[in-house]
Amino acid sequence: MATVGTIHRTVRACAGRSLVCLLFLSALACSAGSAVAAMLPADTAPDALVQTVSSQVLDDIRGDKALRSGDIEKLQKLIDDKVAPYVDFERMTRLAVGKGWRTATAEQRDALMREFRTLLVRTYSGALSHVTDHQVKMRPFHAQPADTDVTVHTQVAPSAGDPIQLDYRLEKTDAGWKIYDLNILGISLVENFKNSFASQINQGGVDGLIKSLTDRNRQLAASNGKG
Amino acid sequence: MPARLRLRAVHSRCSAALMALAILLAGCATVPPDAGHNPRDPFERVNRHIDAFNDGFDRYFMKPVAKGYVYAVPPGIRLCISSGFSNLGEVRNAVNDLLQFKPLGAATDTGRLVVNSTMGVAGCFDIATRMGLEQRNQDFGLTLAHWGAGTGPYIVIPFLGPSDVRDAIGKVPDSYLSPIAYVSPVKDRYILYGVSFIDLRALLLDATSLVDQAALDRYQFVRDAYFQRRLSQQYEGNPPPPAEDDDSGESGPGGGAPKGPPGQPTPPDKR
Numbered sequence: 139m140a141t142v143g144t145i146h147r148t149v150r151a152c153a154g155r156s157l158v159c160l161l162f163l164s165a166l167a168c169s170a171g172s173a174v175a176a177m178l179p180a181d182t183a184p185d186a187l188v189q190t191v192s193s194q195v196l197d198d199i200r201g202d203k204a205l206r207s208g209d210i211e212k213l214q215k216l217i218d219d220k221v222a223p224y225v226d227f228e229r230m231t232r233l234a235v236g237k238g239w240r241t242a243t244a245e246q247r248d249a250l251m252r253e254f255r256t257l258l259v260r261t262y263s264g265a266l267s268h269v270t271d272h273q274v275k276m277r278p279f280h281a282q283p284a285d286t287d288v289t290v291h292t293q294v295a296p297s298a299g300d301p302i303q304l305d306y307r308l309e310k311t312d313a314g315w316k317i318y319d320l321n322i323l324g325i326s327l328v329e330n331f332k333n334s335f336a337s338q339i340n341q342g343g344v345d346g347l348i349k350s351l352t353d354r355n356r357q358l359a360a361s362n363g364k365g
Numbered sequence: 366m367p368a369r370l371r372l373r374a375v376h377s378r379c380s381a382a383l384m385a386l387a388i389l390l391a392g393c394a395t396v397p398p399d400a401g402h403n404p405r406d407p408f409e410r411v412n413r414h415i416d417a418f419n420d421g422f423d424r425y426f427m428k429p430v431a432k433g434y435v436y437a438v439p440p441g442i443r444l445c446i447s448s449g450f451s452n453l454g455e456v457r458n459a460v461n462d463l464l465q466f467k468p469l470g471a472a473t474d475t476g477r478l479v480v481n482s483t484m485g486v487a488g489c490f491d492i493a494t495r496m497g498l499e500q501r502n503q504d505f506g507l508t509l510a511h512w513g514a515g516t517g518p519y520i521v522i523p524f525l526g527p528s529d530v531r532d533a534i535g536k537v538p539d540s541y542l543s544p545i546a547y548v549s550p551v552k553d554r555y556i557l558y559g560v561s562f563i564d565l566r567a568l569l570l571d572a573t574s575l576v577d578q579a580a581l582d583r584y585q586f587v588r589d590a591y592f593q594r595r596l597s598q599q600y601e602g603n604p605p606p607p608a609e610d611d612d613s614g615e616s617g618p619g620g621g622a623p624k625g626p627p628g629q630p631t632p633p634d635k636r
Contacts, residue, residue, distance in 0.1 A: 261579040268571045291602075297444060300451065300500055303602055324597020324604065325590045333589045334581050340399055350581050358578060 177223055180314035185279040187224060187315050188290045188306050192274050195220050200270050213263035226309065226316035227255045233318070234331040238339045238347070246344050253351035254331075260358050272296050274304075286310040289321075394584075406519040406588060415521040416584050422524065423566075428573075431566035445489040447568065450561045451500070452481045452488025457542040461503035465511045473498050502598055506535030510599045519588055527591040 178187055195216065199205045204212050231251045232239050242250065277291035287309050295301040305321035320327045338347040394417035400409040435443070455478040462470035477493040477500070485492045494500060509531050510516070517530030528536075540546055545561070548554040580586035596604045 257579065261575060264578060265571065265575050297440060300502075303597075323594055324602065325593045329593060330586060330589050334585055337397070337399070337585060338581060341397065354581060 178314065180312070182314060184281070184288050184306075184308040184310075184315040185276060185290045187308070188292065188317075189274075189276050191221060191224055192292065195266070196270070196272075196274065199266060206267065206270055208264070208267035210260070210263060213266055214259050217259050217263050217266070222255075222259070224315070224317055226311065226318045227251055229309065229316070229318040230254070230258075230328060233328045234335050235339075235344075235347070236332055236336060238335070238344050242344045246348060249348045250344070250351070253348060253355055256355045257351060257358075258327075260355065269294065269296075275301075288315075397582075405516075405592065408518055408520060412519060412521040412588075413584055415523055416527075416587075418523065419521065419526055420583075423573075427563075427566050428570070431563055431570055434563050435567050435570065443564070443567065446560065446564055448481070448485070448491050449488040450564060451491075452478060452485070453544050455481075456544060457505075457539050458501050458503045460542050461505060461508045461539075462501065464505075464508045465503070470501055470503070474501055474503075501601075504532075504535055505538045506532030506595070507599055509535055510595070516592065516595065519591070527587055529592070529595070532595065 178190060182190070198216055198220065199213075202212070205216065228251060231247075231254045234254065235242070235250055239247065239250075273295045275293045275295060277293055279288075279290055281288040287307070290306045290308060292304045292306070293301045294304050303321075303323055306317050307319035307321065308315045308317050318328070335347055338350050342349070394413040396410050396413050400413065401407055403409065406412065438446075455474045459471045459474035459478065462468075462474055477498045480493040480496065480498065481488045481491060484490075491500075514531050516532070519527070519529050520533060522528050522533060525536075545554060545557045548557060576583060576586055576590075593604075
């Protein structure tokens with residue numbers, strides 16, 4: 139089964155950006171079956187992409203009892219299927235790890251990407267189950283047609299409390315616009331993890347960081363479903 | 366039955382004592398070896414201990430109370446209470462908008478106060494947002510920031526949580542701008558403060574559980590998030606993008622990200 143993981147690896151392999159590679163990628167996407175059958179075309183505008191993906195995910199959660207009640211496994215699968223194709227995890231990890239990335243070996247980079255992605259998907263799938271009654275509103279989008287790096291502003295309005303500003307930073311790649319940073323209430327995911335990772339690397343090197351992430355993921359997996 | 370009542374009294378005294386002990390023990394934080402090297406947090410060692418104390422207080426008192434509040438009080442009433450407290454904060458917003466020479470912002474805040482207090486029944490219903498008057502967030506710390514004050518070092522205030530020197534100083538004049546401060550008798554005033562505290566904690570329950578899961582070092586995560594959040598509030602949602610320290614060979618982007626002009630009021634229909 140051509141999974142999201144395969145597509146992800148293929149996107150990374152398309153570093154040369156050759157036409158053949160792109161054709162193969164689109165063929166792969168088409169043959170992937172229901173998992174990515176609804177994948178948006180590569181020329182989708184970034185604000186349309188964010189709007190479509192957020193409303194699709196929220197609709198899916200609202201329409202499924204298991205998802206609404208917080209079934210973590212199903213939520214993670216939902217994110218892997220519906221959101222992860224539009225996220226550039228490599229860039230996210232690379233920015234968060236910072237200087238350490240240069241000296242990291244290929245296996246270390248793979249491990250970092252894998253663990254960081256697992257951590258993000260796990261924690262945010264937990265958060266998603268709480269937002270079913272939230273309304274997502276798109277804010278005005280300002281960007282020049284030639285821009286390759288944009289910020290899409292949205293606002294999430296919970297039933298009680300102030301609306302939450304949620305911004306996405308996207309970058310234009312050959313496979314379409316990809317999200318590489320999330321900004322909640324002015325707090326950037328990448329910035330925040332960057333400081334955290336830098337401290338871990340200072341204390342134990344890149345391997346120390348990988349170990350912390352792996353331990354945290356194992357801890358979260360063990361307490362799956364418990365708040 | 367007197368025996369049962371006596372038992373309950375003993376039990377509640379025991380739990381209070383246990384709770385106090387737990388909080389005291391929680392006040393001993395594990396401080397990493399490189400503590401205090403961050404230029405924004407020279408008091409890191411002390412801050413970590415206070416933060417551990419706050420965490421204990423939160424875990425054994427505030428969080429259970431907030432969860433109980435969420436469980437016991439229907440969502441409609443909780444929304445009314447939240448909106449009511451938020452409405453009282455519009456006075457602070459308006460005054461600070463004026464102090465920052467943002468007349469449009471001050472007008473929005475005043476409009477919200479008037480509309481929500483009257484048509485919205487003492488702030489219970491947020492009619493103003495539907496009319497296009499968007500919620501703003503101004504306080505004296507941001508006023509000081511607007512006029513050039515730097516944040517100063519990070520400090521953790523007992524019970525109140527993360528802050529920095531500038532914002533902690535800012536809390537003092539702001540306390541005079543809260544209508545609750547003028548409620549008498551004093552007992553009712555403290556009840557109102559207590560309820561507003563619990564209301565705020567209840568609103569943040571989901572966010573704090575997320576931080577607990579995602580952060581490798583909660584203290585650091587909260588500290589960095591605090592500074593980022595304040596910077597974003599200072600620029601009303603459009604802070605200057607951080608200098609991207611992208612050391613992996615690729616030149617950092619930065620062009621194209623919309624950047625609002627700092628220090629100017631953002632009209633409600635555009636952001």
